[in-house]
Amino acid sequence: MESMEPHGRPLRALVVEDSEDDTLLVADELTDSGFSVSCTRVETAGQMREALQHQEWDIVIADHRMPRFSGRAALEVLKDSGLDIPFILVSGTAEEHTGVEMMRAGASDFIMKHSLRRLGPAVDREIHEAESRRQRRLAEERERAAEEQRHEFYRRTILAATGGKLVIAEPHEIERIAGPCIRSWQITELDELRHVRDEIQELAAESGMDESNVFAFVGCAVEAMANAHKHAGGGTVSLHSVRDGLMLVVSDEGPGIETLALPDVALTKGYSTAASLGMGYKVMIEFADKLYLSTGSEGTTVAIEKGLRERETARETALGKLTGW
Known part of the structure; x- marks a missing residue:
């Protein structure tokens, strides 16, 4: 597991990738898009689970095919964690139908390595959507808590009355x-x-x-x-x-x-x-x-x-x- 520390808009990126060079390309592209990237690379399911358990992440970017892991398996690890983190699949070889299947399975986007310029805008969009979901969940939780308090108040009042x-x-x-x-x-x-x-x-x-x-x-x-x-x-x-x-x-x-x-x-x-x-x-x-x-x-x-x-x-x-x- 390797980390690269940054320099502008903070972004904690977990990169599932067996190539350090490709990880540097991803980090450079995100930096050029205005992010201050704190980037950690993992290349096995165990390393990914450990990273998800011990740190908060804004985005997960995964290669499609690796010697000991895969983008599809990485998506399953993320889903099993229960965390709501955007997942973007990056590939140099996968066909378009693979990307469609991955997005149906829960991936946020699919980007070919020769089109990495799309990565920055895609990450920006997915982070904003994730934040919107988080705010909706917080609002729903507050409403549920308020409803439970009202219900308990009425329960006690009615019981006494x-x-x-x-x-x-x-x-x-x-x-x-x-x-x-x-x-x-x-x-x-x-x-x-x-x-x-x-x-x-x-x-x-x-x-x-x-x-x-x-x-x-x-x-x-x-x-x-x-x-x-x-x-x-x-x-x-x-x-x-x-x-x-x-x-x-x-x-x-x-x-x-x-x-x-x-x-x-x-x-x-x-x-x-x-x-x-x-x-x-x-x-x-x-x-x-x-x-x-x-x-x-x-x-x-x-x-x-x-x-x-x-x-x-x-x-x-x-x-x-x-x-x-």
């Missing part, structure tokens, strides 16, 4: 919380909703659930299924056994609920994202012992938990301790 009854969760968390599946259904038509509702009511009663709890549980189920039908044309419904109760999980592949709408969904009685959605999440929260909600661009999952017996509220527990009743 609903007395711990509405939990904003991820689908895998709901899957973990739900107990053994008793029965599942696919719903696409309104008539199917009525049939599933009746089966849920029958199964809840058979489980030993109090009549008033059955009424509340089925009411929540109808609302969740109606939302799935309204927004996604249907979905999957499953009934699960949880400790001292039942859990109904309704999943769809609709557009989901926007993060900014979550507080209104959770805290505004009768709120809905479209007309005629029924009684809304606020009332569902009141009827359920606990409600789990996962929503995003890939769909919405609602899990309704209800005990077999009416559970004592935290307020009632506190009053009991205070009065000694």
Whole structure:
């Protein structure tokens, strides 16, 4: 591995080349194009991997054919590294179709050695495009981080405002919380909703659930299924056994609920994202012992938990301790 230090616009070039003379030609051409080139030559896959691991590079320039390596293999080494560095193939013998194949495989450009004057403008263009991609990634990462912070803020706010009854969760968390599946259904038509509702009511009663709890549980189920039908044309419904109760999980592949709408969904009685959605999440929260909600661009999952017996509220527990009743 050999390095040549420079003198104007900084450029860190990793040159995959077995010929020192050809490497000097590349460095001279880049210098003539206005770059201050810090150039390192490698000629094996191991040397290239080591260079990629231990230094940052602006460009990779590779010869097409070498005794112990090749441009195609060098491109694979770069792709395996996961680094977004422009890759330019330089060759004195390869045919045009080889360059086309390499560019389809991920190379940024293909330049013949007798046309090295193209190298400087090509490097300049690819560096600018790489920087644009980097800035886009940074902007996307910042937006994702901001969205995650907003989501966490709303999750904590909603959990506190609903007395711990509405939990904003991820689908895998709901899957973990739900107990053994008793029965599942696919719903696409309104008539199917009525049939599933009746089966849920029958199964809840058979489980030993109090009549008033059955009424509340089925009411929540109808609302969740109606939302799935309204927004996604249907979905999957499953009934699960949880400790001292039942859990109904309704999943769809609709557009989901926007993060900014979550507080209104959770805290505004009768709120809905479209007309005629029924009684809304606020009332569902009141009827359920606990409600789990996962929503995003890939769909919405609602899990309704209800005990077999009416559970004592935290307020009632506190009053009991205070009065000694």
